[in-house]
Amino acid sequence: MKFCNLCMCVALLSVSTCAITPLSSQTPSASAATDEAAYKNAKLPVDERVADLLKRMTIEEKATMLAGSGWMESAAIPRLGIPAIKMADGPMGVRSWLGSSAITNAANTPKITSTSFPSGVAMAATWNPELVRREGQAIAQETKALGRDMILGPTVNINRVPLWGRNFEGYGEDPYLAAQLGVAYITGVQSEGVIPSVKHYAANNEEFERHRIDEKIDERTLHEIYLPAFKAAVQQAGVWSVMSCYNLVNGHHCAESDYLLNEVLRKEFGFKNFVVSDWASTYSTAPTVNAGMDLEMPGGPQLQHMLSNPRAQEQGSSGGWLVADKVLAEVKAGHITEATIDDNVGRILRVILLAGLIEHPHTPGGEVDTPERQKIALEGATEGIVLLKNQNSLLPLDPAKIHSIAVIGPNALAARTGGGGSSLVRPDHAISPLEGITKRAGSAIQISSALGVGMEGEDPAHDTAEARANDLKQAIDIASKADVAVVVVGRYNKNESEGFDVKTMDLPAGQDELIQAVEKANPRTVVVLNTGDPVTMTKWLDATPALLDMWYGGQEGGNALAAILFGDANPSGKLPVSLPKKFEDSPGAKTYPGENLHTEYSEGIYVGYRYYDTKNVEPQFPFGFGMSYTTFEYSDLKVIPYTTFSGGVQYRGVAVDVNIRNTGHRAGAEVVQLYVKDGHSKIDRPVHELKGLSRVELSPGEAKTVKINLENSAFEYWNPSTNQWTLDPGTFEIQIGASSRDIRLKAPIQIAR
Numbered sequence: 006m007k008f009c010n011l012c013m014c015v016a017l018l019s020v021s022t023c024a025i026t027p028l029s030s031q032t033p034s035a036s037a038a039t040d041e042a043a044y045k046n047a048k049l050p051v052d053e054r055v056a057d058l059l060k061r062m063t064i065e066e067k068a069t070m071l072a073g074s075g076w077m078e079s080a081a082i083p084r085l086g087i088p089a090i091k092m093a094d095g096p097m098g099v100r101s102w103l104g105s106s107a108i109t110n111a112a113n114t115p116k117i118t119s120t121s122f123p124s125g126v127a128m129a130a131t132w133n134p135e136l137v138r139r140e141g142q143a144i145a146q147e148t149k150a151l152g153r154d155m156i157l158g159p160t161v162n163i164n165r166v167p168l169w170g171r172n173f174e175g176y177g178e179d180p181y182l183a184a185q186l187g188v189a190y191i192t193g194v195q196s197e198g199v200i201p202s203v204k205h206y207a208a209n210n211e212e213f214e215r216h217r218i219d220e221k222i223d224e225r226t227l228h229e230i231y232l233p234a235f236k237a238a239v240q241q242a243g244v245w246s247v248m249s250c251y252n253l254v255n256g257h258h259c260a261e262s263d264y265l266l267n268e269v270l271r272k273e274f275g276f277k278n279f280v281v282s283d284w285a286s287t288y289s290t291a292p293t294v295n296a297g298m299d300l301e302m303p304g305g306p307q308l309q310h311m312l313s314n315p316r317a318q319e320q321g322s323s324g325g326w327l328v329a330d331k332v333l334a335e336v337k338a339g340h341i342t343e344a345t346i347d348d349n350v351g352r353i354l355r356v357i358l359l360a361g362l363i364e365h366p367h368t369p370g371g372e373v374d375t376p377e378r379q380k381i382a383l384e385g386a387t388e389g390i391v392l393l394k395n396q397n398s399l400l401p402l403d404p405a406k407i408h409s410i411a412v413i414g415p416n417a418l419a420a421r422t423g424g425g426g427s428s429l430v431r432p433d434h435a436i437s438p439l440e441g442i443t444k445r446a447g448s449a450i451q452i453s454s455a456l457g458v459g460m461e462g463e464d465p466a467h468d469t470a471e472a473r474a475n476d477l478k479q480a481i482d483i484a485s486k487a488d489v490a491v492v493v494v495g496r497y498n499k500n501e502s503e504g505f506d507v508k509t510m511d512l513p514a515g516q517d518e519l520i521q522a523v524e525k526a527n528p529r530t531v532v533v534l535n536t537g538d539p540v541t542m543t544k545w546l547d548a549t550p551a552l553l554d555m556w557y558g559g560q561e562g563g564n565a566l567a568a569i570l571f572g573d574a575n576p577s578g579k580l581p582v583s584l585p586k587k588f589e590d591s592p593g594a595k596t597y598p599g600e601n602l603h604t605e606y607s608e609g610i611y612v613g614y615r616y617y618d619t620k621n622v623e624p625q626f627p628f629g630f631g632m633s634y635t636t637f638e639y640s641d642l643k644v645i646p647y648t649t650f651s652g653g654v655q656y657r658g659v660a661v662d663v664n665i666r667n668t669g670h671r672a673g674a675e676v677v678q679l680y681v682k683d684g685h686s687k688i689d690r691p692v693h694e695l696k697g698l699s700r701v702e703l704s705p706g707e708a709k710t711v712k713i714n715l716e717n718s719a720f721e722y723w724n725p726s727t728n729q730w731t732l733d734p735g736t737f738e739i740q741i742g743a744s745s746r747d748i749r750l751k752a753p754i755q756i757a758r
């Protein structure tokens with residue numbers, strides 16, 4: 006056999022079939038796996054097992070493991086009992102793994118159903134890491150039940166611009182909140198021996214030209230805004246896999262960025278496990294392998310099929326660069342060392358061993374969508390609903406006084422469980438707002454319903470001027486006759502999705518007008534937003550007495566909404582993202598989406614409330630905001646410096662205590678938010694930054710002391726002149742708030758280095 010002629014093998018879109026010459030130096034010391042083999046001994050340290058396994062593998066076997074063998078499978082080495090890692094998309098449940106989202110979301114494909122959990126932004130609105138941990142665990146249990154080993158989530162990319170098509174997947178605009186929830190999800194997944202993949206490293210913040218857009222981001226902004234959730238995933242959760250992203254950062258595709266992968270992820274953060282590419286996002290062989298991008302996905306015939314699609318080529322998809330013959334050719338040419346191959350394969354093996362995939366293969370046939378998991382989905386959907394306005398306490402609805410409800414809107418009659426793309430889970434059943442409200446209302450309350458307006462683009466055949474006039478008339482008619490109208494508006498998985506950004510912050514066609522008409526017909530109108538991205542509300546908000554944001558609530562969304570409307574649950578969700586009045590107000594608007602495939606993150610660290618609060622731009626609703634049916638009183642803020650030792654290292658920080666009392670008549674939960682203000686540092690900093698949170702449940706009249714510990718790192722900033730985290734000693738302010746713009750208590754604290 007001969008080594009491939011390189012120029013024949015590197016054709017951009019081909020998966021080469023060139024033959025391989027074995028490298029003599031790589032003859033394994035022991036060729037067969039024996040039962041006594043060290044790598045099979047789960048009691049030995051994982052790195053010892055990896056070293057043993059590497060010794061037994063040929064270089065061809067190692068090279069084979071660097072590329073996927075199918076759409077959702079890595080390559081197995083049966084001779085040694087190394088299984089393929091069987092993957093499935095997340096993060097909101099287990100999605101079908103049979104092909105790309107275009108295939109698996111098509112109506113006529115074989116149905117693989119699982120529990121559809123609320124979208125990431127809805128879970129973020131709970132501000133409840135423990136619930137997100139349970140969600141991660143439940144999703145991992147379903148992953149195993151379906152015979153898979155790896156779930157492609159969580160998404161921790163920051164909501165930079167309100168139009169990103171995937172904002173619904175992530176955990177909002179704040180790096181601390183995203184980090185807490187990402188860590189929780191990963192911890193839950195890994196507790197079940199399932200591999201998560203925190204994605205998309207590092208700054209996937211727009212879908213526009215996602216394969217080609219080059220983002221200019223300074224190091225401080227990367228470190229303070231776009232990297233903390235990944236850092237926490239590595240350092241706090243010990244995440245087993247990181248997915249690199251499609252876009253370029255500072256001139257380099259993420260899958261071959263030496264800076265992002267080697268310098269930051271591995272050296273700075275200490276990541277020891279494997280990096281997987283996003284699907285069809287590799288552009289080279291040696292630079293990708295040398296950057297420490299360990300596993301190229303997808304692979305095999307499915308990759309070839311995908312890349313043969315002219316649309317994929319037009320969009321800049323690329324792959325097939327880490328197939329064994331190309332890798333080995335680069336080894337032979339001296340562009341990749343065999344030690345690097347060992348490092349990369351070793352990291353994949355390490356995770357296979359950590360997850361116990363050799364000893365405990367996951368076999369399909371387990372139960373999905375169990376009542377326990379439905380309950381977690383319901384809890385998430387309910388806790389994530391944010392009450393944004395409630396004039397004259399229109400909510401909760403009192404079943405003793407309400408005899409009729411008109412349920413209206415394109416998102417009232419259908420269950421819009423999530424945005425579109427690779428995260429869209431097909432549940433066995435999903436509850437629409439209309440179903441949820443009807444079930445909860447019971448026979449004593451009369452429910453009427455109307456579409457009001459069709460969802461833009463969903464049913465073009467129905468979308469005539471006449472049909473629109475009829476739909477609107479019907480809505481006005483039922484609204485005017487009912488005691489209360491509930492209008493559910495928003496987007497759906499075809500106009501808010503992975504693969505493209507939403508066109509405008511405005512609601513889809515006709516929805517503003519629908520709200521205005523219904524509000525005119527019935528002043529007791531509750532507007533419900535069912536979307537992941539912020540929407541413009543200026544046309545109707547003043548006339549709206551009650552407003553809820555239910556995001557995409559997964560399969561239980563309709564039940565959750567009903568529970569909030571009727572007061573069975575007290576709203577406790579808080580905005581994980583600022584809702585601007587209009588797109589132009591948002592910090593990234595000036596440079597989004599970029600020109601000539603370049604965009605500059607010129608707002609720097611001033612993302613979300615860091616921008617609105619520092620530059621005095623009033624959002625429609627601020628970050629952290631969310632009302633309740635009860636009231637809370639904040640008192641007795643205490644800030645006490647502490648020193649602890651762990652592993653011989655001294656840690657300094659501040660212990661913060663605050664008293665929260667439920668001063669109303671209903672049980673409820675409050676999310677206590679801790680912001681740090683730095684008024685003295687040598688560098689420009691936001692007016693304040695979220696550094697702690699705690700969700701506390703209180704019965705009427707009950708008070709609890711909430712305790713939040715801050716390490717000294719909470720006071721640091723990334724110093725661009727030294728490229729290090731830096732603390733400028735001096736007086737900081739601890740702020741306790743119910744939103745970024747509702748600071749209830751403040752206390753100064755002296756911090757020494």
Ligand code: BGC
Pocket residue numbers: 094095105106157204283284427503
């Ligand atoms: C998405 C990833 C996803 C992968 C596999 C890509 O298009 O960006 O989030 O995990 O496809 O479906």
